[in-house]
């Protein structure tokens with residue numbers, strides 16, 4: 504469209520934005536089981552107001568905005584202490600889990616450069632359940648990924664496989680508390696010992712689980728240790744904008760020592776402009792996310808979060824019980840965290856179950872299979888889901904019955920036959936169009952039902968499906 508030649512009035516601008524929003528998922532309704540973390544209207548309003556008050560402040564230079572230095576120091580202190588640390592531990596406020604993780608990787612890389620000159624091609628050991636952002640970070644930073652399997656009984660990282668993967672080029676082991684997909688805490692005490700024995704860094708990704716699991720433990724659930732109280736843990740990432748319910752753009756990466764954190768920083772005085780020293784990837788940084796996070800954390804306080812945690816724990820337990828009782832469904836694992844994966848038994852197609860239940864006004868997230876791990880549906884529970892458990896379970900049961908009556912698509916086998924031996928480099932525009940066609944997509948418009956797309960994606964090799972996604976997004980975005 505280009506920049507409009509004539510300016511629009513305030514009313515026209517907001518009317519156009521409101522119109523656009525109509526196509527989005529209704530995340531405030533309690534019928535959405537992903538992407539949105541709801542702790543009620545009051546907390547949302549407080550977070551937004553604080554966010555707006557500091558939106559235009561710039562954390563680029565803390566000497567000019569001492570308020571932002573104070574907010575950031577408070578947030579790091581709250582993060583560190585919540586994660587079992589004390590005065591000696593430290594960290595940095597970041598824009599989200601991905602940035603926290605990229606920074607932890609960058610710190611590990613630069614720490615190795617400074618302390619281990621024999622490392623020339625640094626490797627990071629990543630269990631297959633750890634978040635995609637670790638791959639993204641390694642991709643950006645030129646680090647080699649060494650992927651290890653998880654146990655198909657516990658869905659936790661396999662300590663033996665990690666030990667076997669260590670080489671003289673290994674710089675860091677990655678673990679999760681918890682992975683998004685399975686909601687279980689990796690064997691972090693054992694991994695801490697492995698890290699100490701081999702003098703390696705150990706990162707714990709607590710982006711989604713780190714905040715709330717501390718409360719679940721206090722409420723009596725048996726949660727394995729994962730924080731700075733575990734010897735060998737050197738860094739932890741934790742998102743505020745997930746289960747601390749703050750406005751988006753808020754996370755923290757914590758380190759065992761300032762000595763380690765130093766490797767995260769970047770400074771530049773060798774140019775003609777202002778001298779730069781950055782703690783994070785962003786340089787100009789809005790104060791909005793910090794103020795929003797600070798306000799919501801202060802609004803709830805520890806006691807407030809404990810009460811919210813009780814609600815989510817009760818909802819998780821009720822859902823796990825209810826899903827296990829539905830004929831044709833099973834839970835691969837009972838999660839520690841209020842993240843629930845479930846899948847189907849027998850011939851029932853999980854992607855149809857998801858479409859069928861979503862057609863009844865819910866949003867359930869598909870989670871593709873990988874190697875031995877089954878394709879699943881995923882539920883992220885928030886504080887206002889309690890009253891929705893019963894109606895959801897009823898609709899889910901009906902969705903499974905409907906899926907049981909649907910004919911197998913045969914799509915998986917067809918895709919497998921046609922494209923099994925194809926390498927990503929061979930993906931011509933014609934093959935790309937054919938694959939999209941099999942998935943029911945013409946042009947870039949998505950169909951109402953996603954089962955075919957999910958089945959195609961679930962069948963293709965990760966390399967080919969990554970390539971397909973990039974081609975699709977390259978077409979989707981202007």
Ligand SMILES: *Cc1c(COP(=O)(O)O)cnc(C)c1O
Pocket residue numbers: 598599600601602604634636679681682683708709710711712742754
């Ligand atoms: C969400 C998530 C991340 C990435 O966080 P973003 O804020 O989406 O960048 C990393 N690790 C885990 C376990 C997560 O759930």
